[in-house]
Amino acid sequence: MKLYTYWRSSAVWRVRIALNLKNLSCENAPVHLVRGEQRSEGFRGINPNAVVPALQLDDGRVLTQSLAIIEYLEERYPLPALLPSDPTRRAQVRAAALLIACDIHPLNNLRVTEYLKGRLGHSQDEAVSWMQHWMRAGLEAYQRTIEDAGAGAGRFSFGDAPTLADLCLIPQLYNARRWGLDLAGLERLVAIDAAAAALPAFQAAAAAAQPDAEPV
Amino acid sequence: MKLYTYWRSSAVWRVRIALNLKNLSCENAPVHLVRGEQRSEGFRGINPNAVVPALQLDDGRVLTQSLAIIEYLEERYPLPALLPSDPTRRAQVRAAALLIACDIHPLNNLRVTEYLKGRLGHSQDEAVSWMQHWMRAGLEAYQRTIEDAGAGAGRFSFGDAPTLADLCLIPQLYNARRWGLDLAGLERLVAIDAAAAALPAFQAAAAAAQPDAEPV
Numbered sequence: 554m555k556l557y558t559y560w561r562s563s564a565v566w567r568v569r570i571a572l573n574l575k576n577l578s579c580e581n582a583p584v585h586l587v588r589g590e591q592r593s594e595g596f597r598g599i600n601p602n603a604v605v606p607a608l609q610l611d612d613g614r615v616l617t618q619s620l621a622i623i624e625y626l627e628e629r630y631p632l633p634a635l636l637p638s639d640p641t642r643r644a645q646v647r648a649a650a651l652l653i654a655c656d657i658h659p660l661n662n663l664r665v666t667e668y669l670k671g672r673l674g675h676s677q678d679e680a681v682s683w684m685q686h687w688m689r690a691g692l693e694a695y696q697r698t699i700e701d702a703g704a705g706a707g708r709f710s711f712g713d714a715p716t717l718a719d720l721c722l723i724p725q726l727y728n729a730r731r732w733g734l735d736l737a738g739l740e741r742l743v744a745i746d747a748a749a750a751a752l753p754a755f756q757a758a759a760a761a762a763q764p765d766a767e768p769v
Numbered sequence: 770m771k772l773y774t775y776w777r778s779s780a781v782w783r784v785r786i787a788l789n790l791k792n793l794s795c796e797n798a799p800v801h802l803v804r805g806e807q808r809s810e811g812f813r814g815i816n817p818n819a820v821v822p823a824l825q826l827d828d829g830r831v832l833t834q835s836l837a838i839i840e841y842l843e844e845r846y847p848l849p850a851l852l853p854s855d856p857t858r859r860a861q862v863r864a865a866a867l868l869i870a871c872d873i874h875p876l877n878n879l880r881v882t883e884y885l886k887g888r889l890g891h892s893q894d895e896a897v898s899w900m901q902h903w904m905r906a907g908l909e910a911y912q913r914t915i916e917d918a919g920a921g922a923g924r925f926s927f928g929d930a931p932t933l934a935d936l937c938l939i940p941q942l943y944n945a946r947r948w949g950l951d952l953a954g955l956e957r958l959v960a961i962d963a964a965a966a967a968l969p970a971f972q973a974a975a976a977a978a979q980p981d982a983e984p985v
Contacts, residue, residue: 601913602868614857617914618871621863628856640844641830647837651870652818655834659875668902673891686884697817698833 555580557599557607560763562586563658563724564619565606570720571623573754575630579608583765586663620654623717635717645702646711649695649718653725657691660684661728684732692729695722696741708748715749723749727760771796773815773823776979778802779874779940780835781822785979786936787839789970791846795824799981802879836870839933851933861918862927865911865934869941873907876900877944897948904945911938912957924964931965939965943976 556572556579558565572579584590584605591603600607600617608616608625616622627635636643659665661684669675669683699718704711710718726746729736736743749755760766772788772795774781788795800806800821807819816823816833824832824841832838843851852859875881877900885891885899915934920927926934942962945952952959965971976982 597913601917602872602907602910604872610857615917616857616860616864618864618867620871621860621867624863625856625860628859640841641826641832643844644832644837644841647840648832648834651834651837654867655836655871655875656818656820659871660881665876668899673889673895673899675889679889683884683889691818694818697813701817701831 554611555582555609557582557584557596557605557609558763558765559584559586559605560766561760562605563728564604564654566724566727566758566760567619567720568606568608568622568626569758570715570723570755571626571635573757574633574635574715575626577626577630581764582609585765620650620717623720627717633714635715635720637711637716642711645698645704646716646718649698649702649710650716650721652691652695652698653718653721656694657687657725658721660687661732681732684728685734688725688729688732688734692725692734692736692739692742696739700741709745715752715755719745719749722746723755724760770827771798771825773798773800773812773821773825774979774981775800775802775821776982777976778821779944780820780870782940782943782974782976783835783936784822784824784838784842785974786931786939786971787842787851789973790849790851790931791842793842793846797980801981836866836933839936843933849930851931851936853927853932858927861914861920862932862934865914865918865926866937868907868911868914869934869937872910873903873941874937874944876903877948900944900948901950904941904948904950908941908945908950908952908955908958912955916957925961931968931971935961935965938962939971940976 558581584596590596591605597603599615602617606619606622608622616625636646666680669680699710707713709715710722722742723746726742756762774797800812806812807821813819815831818833822835822838824838832841852862882896885896915926923929925931926938939962942958972978
């Protein structure tokens, strides 16, 4: 398999954690988002939507969208499971993942801040306020969601093992810190982040650990 | 089951189509988004994220996020199937659905245009240009994605029966028309929309057919 990746993309980061937890190896094909390589016609032949990740299977077919890729990996390589077996609990884990993937991340990614600063003429400060607004609202809702779901006091969002929800949460917390979000009141999420940071699968998936990482 | 709904919410609309296709009945609990009812503490007790849909099960537990709800319905009530059985094809259908649910819809919903017009002081015309920008880019990518996936010339996005992808596409096309998007070049999507409009499950799920629909 070949993973089209960018070190700081939180969507690819989710897939990297899944691959590592399932002990799957993968060739890396970096796509430099800040230089706009995702918009080349060459890459649009891989993913017409011009975003990463894309996962090329050994038969040449290409899968896109991080959550679809992870569901595929879960079906093909079920262990360790990233979704619980109870249908209601599965839905709650998927909902927590989607809260981040739909309601936080799309509002904060590069193409959106490019539009805000370029076409709408906003300052970097205004773009950062925008990002912080959606991150704060979404992360507060995430924390309350896992509390309301009665997910208990496990080390991760739903119990003592990472699930699909944590795969989305950890890169989002990296972004939150990167953009200076105040995490006061989000102590449960900060504790989950610390638990993840102790696991090799999460360590190896982190932005700074990627071969295409740049000095910050 | 009780569905927290708003007639024009495209996220709830996806769930309504799934319920209808699977011939499931459900009590409706309208939440008036334009009046801000989703932000009441009462509704935050149902969904801390203050968005619809939310589906309350008969045991009182609440599921949120349209795609998590539909996956739950698919697992509990498998027929008619909204996902194909082949793992790669399933991933392609999920990816097409996520392209709309992550890369188009979150950028265009009410709370985002409220931020653009309120906090950032943009005009209605600028907000509409913003919406059209993301819809056009996303729908072009969607059309190319289903073509690249070799999904054939079926009446729907992946063959002759509706899948999860179509459940996302149809409400998005309603939004596109509502906001005056030029659909030139998107003829395959317009044809899918016409095929869906012929099915009672889609007709009954449409915004205008809801009990809480308002005159437009």
